[in-house]
Amino acid sequence: xKNLILLLGFxxxxxxxxxxxxxxxxxxxxxxxxxxxxxxxxxxxxVGEYGTVLRSTDGGLNWTTVYEGSPFVSFTKVRFFDQQHxxxxxxxxxxxxxxxxxxxxxxxxxxxxxxxxxxxxxxxVVSSAYGGVKLIKSTDLGMTWDTLVLDSxxxxxxxxxxxxxxxxxxxxxxxxxxxIQKTTDGGITWASYxxxxxxxxxxxxxxxxxxxxxxxxxxxxxxxxxxTEDGGLNWVQATVTDTAGQLLWPSRPSLLDFDIQASRxxxxxxxxxxxxxxxxxxxGEHWVSLNPxxxxxxxxxxxxxxxxxxxxxxxxxxxxxxxxxxxxxVGLDAIRLxxxxxxxxxxxxxxxxxxxxxxQIQISTMSGHVLASFKKTEQDIDVHFLPQGVYMVQVxxxxxxxGQVVVRR
Numbered sequence: 001x002k003n004l005i006l007l008l009g010f011x012x013x014x015x016x017x018x019x020x021x022x023x024x025x026x027x028x029x030x031x032x033x034x035x036x037x038x039x040x041x042x043x044x045x046x047v048g049e050y051g052t053v054l055r056s057t058d059g060g061l062n063w064t065t066v067y068e069g070s071p072f073v074s075f076t077k078v079r080f081f082d083q084q085h086x087x088x089x090x091x092x093x094x095x096x097x098x099x100x101x102x103x104x105x106x107x108x109x110x111x112x113x114x115x116x117x118x119x120x121x122x123x124x125v126v127s128s129a130y131g132g133v134k135l136i137k138s139t140d141l142g143m144t145w146d147t148l149v150l151d152s153x154x155x156x157x158x159x160x161x162x163x164x165x166x167x168x169x170x171x172x173x174x175x176x177x178x179x180i181q182k183t184t185d186g187g188i189t190w191a192s193y194x195x196x197x198x199x200x201x202x203x204x205x206x207x208x209x210x211x212x213x214x215x216x217x218x219x220x221x222x223x224x225x226x227x228t229e230d231g232g233l234n235w236v237q238a239t240v241t242d243t244a245g246q247l248l249w250p251s252r253p254s255l256l257d258f259d260i261q262a263s264r265x266x267x268x269x270x271x272x273x274x275x276x277x278x279x280x281x282x283x284g285e286h287w288v289s290l291n292p293x294x295x296x297x298x299x300x301x302x303x304x305x306x307x308x309x310x311x312x313x314x315x316x317x318x319x320x321x322x323x324x325x326x327x328x329x330v331g332l333d334a335i336r337l338x339x340x341x342x343x344x345x346x347x348x349x350x351x352x353x354x355x356x357x358x359x360q361i362q363i364s365t366m367s368g369h370v371l372a373s374f375k376k377t378e379q380d381i382d383v384h385f386l387p388q389g390v391y392m393v394q395v396x397x398x399x400x401x402x403g404q405v406v407v408r409r
Contacts, residue, residue: 039100043099067102125161288389307321307323
């Protein structure tokens with residue numbers, strides 16, 4: 001263990017270069033983009049200001065305009081019910097029946113519809129940021145709508161449903177407006193469920209629940225990323241670090257959108273106002289900043305799986321990653337290490353494939369800075385010296401190189 005500690009003062013570069021890797025796509029517009037959604041690895045739709053609706057058929061590398069909207073219309077969200085039927089909302093509501101090739105307007109209502117929660121293959125709930133109608137619901141793919149809530153002191157701009165009955169909502173914008181509401185009957189009735197989402201005043205801009213108990217919120221004023229394990233009764237600040245493992249809170253993050261799915265607990269993502277991009281590999285307890293290569297505001301994020309994702313923002317910016325935002329420019333073996341526990345407090349235990357002999361172990365930040373490089377044969381690794389954060393651990397043997405992301409809590 002002494003050798004490990006002695007080597008902490010050196011920056012080694014033994015065959016490793018880790019960095020956040022994103023491709024800048026050809027969006028064909030300079031308009032601000034607010035949201036993006038992909039049906040599969042090839043077909044996607046992005047929406048934004050000045051009536052912008054774009055579609056890609058080559059995995060997001062190139063985009064074409066598929067709807068000529070009014071320059072006075074802003075589109076905020078896009079979602080799909082299935083491979084054919086989708087919906088776009090904003091000052092207008094659009095629907096498609098042909099994978100987003102053509103869109104039909106449902107007509108402006110005077111409201112600015114802000115968020116969509118798809119509850120099942122035919123049903124969705126849509127919220128508004130302003131206007132007389134606060135919440136509407138469709139059970140026929142957006143063809144017809146029922147009003148759930150008219151003028152109300154409750155806020156419904158931001159939606160997050162965990163199933164067809166249980167959902168959460170928040171208007172954002174102030175101490176009272178930040179109250180989180182809960183429904184258990186599909187949006188028909190709501191009740192204030194948390195009047196203090198966090199310990200500091202913040203404007204909530206992103207809300208995501210993965211179960212009735214577990215959820216997250218983020219905001220841009222007094223930037224914060226909070227999580228709850230009891231359905232919003234109590235909130236705690238999540239640990240957010242830069243690529244060197246240094247805590248960012250409270251100066252970051254200024255979050256605008258989450259991509260959090262219960263089916264992908266090791267790949268939670270969030271994007272922010274100052275071009276920030278964050279990732280969690282431990283169910284949202286710890287987050288590390290990635291480097292998307294921009295400082296423009298990022299408003300929407302969507303991942304099709306753990307690794308394949310897109311981010312959209314100001315000036316028509318669309319970014320794509322195929323490796324979860326982090327690329328290792330080394331040939332890491334496809335066989336993952338057995339490193340546990342993960343997250344770890346002090347001691348990592350290492351399991352290697354039978355017959356493998358350790359030649360070297362490296363611990364690096366997610367930006368590629370090697371914190372330690374040492375030789376050892378025992379299978380316990382002392383990491384108590386590492387600050388809280390996310391790291392890459394690589395083990396080099398005679399037969400190959402193995403890598404795994406590890407969280408130090």
